[in-house]
Structures are given as C-alpha cells and as structure tokens.
Amino acid sequence: MSALQLPLGSFGGAIEFIFSEQTSNVTGGAKVGGLEQAVELALKQLEVTALALAVALVLALPLGLYLGHKGKGELVLVGLANAGRALPELALIALVAALIGIGLVPVTLALAVLGIPPIISNAYVGVRQVDPAAVEAARGMGMGELAIIRKVELPLAISTVMGGIRGATIAILATATIAPLAGVETLGDYIINASIYGDDGRLAGAILVALLALSLEGLLALLQRRLTSDGLKVKTV
Amino acid sequence: MSSSLLLAAAGEVGGDFFKERTSDTLPCQAKPNEPFCFDWARENIDRFGTPTVQHLELVVISVLIGFAIAFAIALFAHRRSWLQPPLLAATGVLYTIPSIAFFFLLLPVTGIGKDTAIIALAAYTLQIIYRNTMLGLANVPASTKDAARGMGYTDRQILWRVELPLAIPEIVAGLRVAIVSTIAIATLAVFIGGGGLGTQIYGGGNLTFPTSVFIALAIVLLMAMVFHVALLVAQRFLTPWRKARVA
Numbered sequence: 001m002s003a004l005q006l007p008l009g010s011f012g013g014a015i016e017f018i019f020s021e022q023t024s025n026v027t028g029g030a031k032v033g034g035l036e037q038a039v040e041l042a043l044k045q046l047e048v049t050a051l052a053l054a055v056a057l058v059l060a061l062p063l064g065l066y067l068g069h070k071g072k073g074e075l076v077l078v079g080l081a082n083a084g085r086a087l088p089e090l091a092l093i094a095l096v097a098a099l100i101g102i103g104l105v106p107v108t109l110a111l112a113v114l115g116i117p118p119i120i121s122n123a124y125v126g127v128r129q130v131d132p133a134a135v136e137a138a139r140g141m142g143m144g145e146l147a148i149i150r151k152v153e154l155p156l157a158i159s160t161v162m163g164g165i166r167g168a169t170i171a172i173l174a175t176a177t178i179a180p181l182a183g184v185e186t187l188g189d190y191i192i193n194a195s196i197y198g199d200d201g202r203l204a205g206a207i208l209v210a211l212l213a214l215s216l217e218g219l220l221a222l223l224q225r226r227l228t229s230d231g232l233k234v235k236t237v
Numbered sequence: 238m239s240s241s242l243l244l245a246a247a248g249e250v251g252g253d254f255f256k257e258r259t260s261d262t263l264p265c266q267a268k269p270n271e272p273f274c275f276d277w278a279r280e281n282i283d284r285f286g287t288p289t290v291q292h293l294e295l296v297v298i299s300v301l302i303g304f305a306i307a308f309a310i311a312l313f314a315h316r317r318s319w320l321q322p323p324l325l326a327a328t329g330v331l332y333t334i335p336s337i338a339f340f341f342l343l344l345p346v347t348g349i350g351k352d353t354a355i356i357a358l359a360a361y362t363l364q365i366i367y368r369n370t371m372l373g374l375a376n377v378p379a380s381t382k383d384a385a386r387g388m389g390y391t392d393r394q395i396l397w398r399v400e401l402p403l404a405i406p407e408i409v410a411g412l413r414v415a416i417v418s419t420i421a422i423a424t425l426a427v428f429i430g431g432g433g434l435g436t437q438i439y440g441g442g443n444l445t446f447p448t449s450v451f452i453a454l455a456i457v458l459l460m461a462m463v464f465h466v467a468l469l470v471a472q473r474f475l476t477p478w479r480k481a482r483v484a
Contacts, residue, residue, distance in 0.1 A: 010345035082461075086465075088434075088438075174336065178337065213338070
C-alpha cells in the first residue's frame, strides 16, 4: 500500500460509511452508519447548538448592548472574555456530567456558558466603538435611549456583534461534538465511540462535523450581510 | 484496576449503588457525588506533573509554529492586497473546523500521537495571529510612513523599523488570545493520543471523577493566566514608548 493510497482509501471508507448502513464488527452484528443515522446525529447536534445559542443570546446580547451603551463594566467584561477563552470545554462537559447530570438540559446549559463571553464582550466593544456624535445626533432628534441602542448603535456595531455571535456559535457547535460524553448523541458519537463505529465511522464523524461547522459559519456570514444596513455596505479591506 | 472497575460501576448505576455502603470505606473515585476529595488530591497530585509538561509542550510548539507561519504570510501579503481576502478565508476555514474533527481528518495521514495534535492546534492559531498582525500593520498612520519615507527609509526599512514596532500591541494581543485559547483546546489532544492535561479529565474511554477534573482545570486556568500576564508584561517591555493597552 503506497503512502498516497492509504489516506485516500480511508476517506473512501468514511464516505461509504456515511451513505450506506453496514454491520459493526464489534457490537455483534448491529447496523451502524448510513445516511439516516448521520442525519439524525447531525440534527441532534444542531438542536443542542441552537438551544444553547438561544440561551446565550437571551442572557448576553441585551446585557452587552446595554453595558456598552452605558459604558459600564469594561473591566469585568474583559476578564469574562479572557476567562471564557481559557475555559477548557472538555472539563466543562466532564463537570456538568458529574455534578449536574447528563442529558439535553445540562448539556445545553454548559454550552450556553461557553457562548456567553464572546457575545457579551463583542456587543459591548461594538457599541463602545460607535461614534458618540452619531448617538448625540440621535438624541437630538428625540430618540429615547432604547431606540438609540436598537436603531443607531446596534446597526453601526453589527459586524462586531455578529463576530461575537459567530465565535460563540462555532465554539458551541465544536463542543457539542463531545456532548455524547454527557449523554447527548451528536455526530461526535462517531468519533468518541470508535469502538462501535470503527475507523471509517470515526473519520466519517470528523468529516461531517467539519462540514457542519463550515456550513453554519457560511450561513452566519450570509446572515451578517443581510443584517448589515445598506448604507454601511462599503467594501472593506 | 479494582478502583477503575468501581469507577465504571459508579458511572453505570450512579449514586444509588453506593448508598447502602458507608462512604468512608470507599475510595474517592467511587464517590461520584463528592465534588472534591482532598485526600485523593493530596496523595495523587504528583500524577499531574507529566501531563502538565506534555500540555505545555503541545501549546508552546503549536503556537510557535502557528506564529511563524501566520507572521510570514502576513508579511508576504502586506503589500500584496489581492492576497489578503483569500488568505483570510483560508485561515478562517482552518479556524472554523472544530479541533477534535481536525485531529481525525489528519489521522489517516499523520497517525495517532502528539504530532497530529500539534498540527491541528497550530492550524487553529493561524487566523488569530494573521488577523491581528494585519490589523496592527493597517493601523499604522499613513503620515508616519510618509515621514519615514521622507527621511530616506526604503520599503523594507519602513516595514521593520516603523510599521512592525508600531503594530506590536496588536501582534502581541493576537499571540495572547492564541496561547490562551490553545491552552484550553489542547485538553482535547487526549482523543488523538496526544497526552496533556486532557488525560486527567478523560481517561481510558471514560470521564474521570470531579476531583481529577477540578485539578486539571485549575492547572489549565493557572497556565492560561501565567501566559496572559507574561505577554502583557512583554508587550509593555517591547513598546516602552506607550502604555500597555488592555484589549
């Protein structure tokens, strides 16, 4: 077997695993793989990601925008952003599984914890970077503080705010890959339980997780374009 | 061996299994509901030494490789603006692919072990470092470059003596974010047999018990803090003409 054939062969086996059911050589003849199973696991991963993102957004986005508008709490948010980056997702999942429990709700909460720091700190920074003159002008035109946040600061800060949301989404989706350790069967099951799915299954899991992450990131980039006000769509460097 | 069997049993049947027994007679591993067990921690702290060293090695090597590559492509793309969007997109793809998936995509080519982990972790840092370096270079005022040109500096001298020194805060900030994130993500190296502190969180195909996870977590956070502060100090030292800016 030449060095080139070996990798190509593995990828062929993984693709086959995704599309056609086969007999596991470990679990006594049980069927593994196939498109139906792959779709089911992918949907589970998307479900837990969406739930966690929703929780993180509800908690972090309004607070970040508000604190940015008021210009308060910078030190706390900088610390939170740094601590969030340093938090190992594997330890988080392990502690949640051991101390809170396994299943969809504990995992959703754990993933939401990962999403909060980037969303809140980017919302804060984005709003802080808005030209104070624009805010003054809005105030002069008789806008209330909430209207200023919603109609002036948020649109002007949308690229930074969306940057945080995209970062949070990718972090949550990536960590949802190890959610099977806490009893939520996502595509990571193919990777973590390779003893059941075999090498082909494990590689198939890696391919599917990578594709899922890239598609989601692409979708969010499109969403960001849609959300950007037409007046702001200048070509960026 | 017996304690790992007990641990496996604890994982399967949960707390009920042990309720009838007096918890004193059980080893710490078999008390899944006990958040932290000081006796075990005192007796077993030495088993975290090697994983900590492995973890440091994973992080330092992969960030150094990532920095060398990202810095080089940033300098190359600096005056070739047509290269910048594709490079940003390419590093973005490497950044977006979850590390654990990246490990196993590489597996057929590079095999089990820490090399595969280092490649994936280095690939992850590229975008952070590349983006910050480009941002730092872009933030240098045109008037400053004009002044340097007026004093007879060549393009190369302007880059090394004017633009790069002025871009240091952003470059070091990128390095800081890259290191801290890599310290956290390197725990996943355990899945590809790369060693590190992840081995004390997930071992032998099972999650370990909370005491071990807490100790590993504490070492990871401490490591991140040390690097964070060290780079803030380094930044201040490297840019004596300005106060360190906290990002």
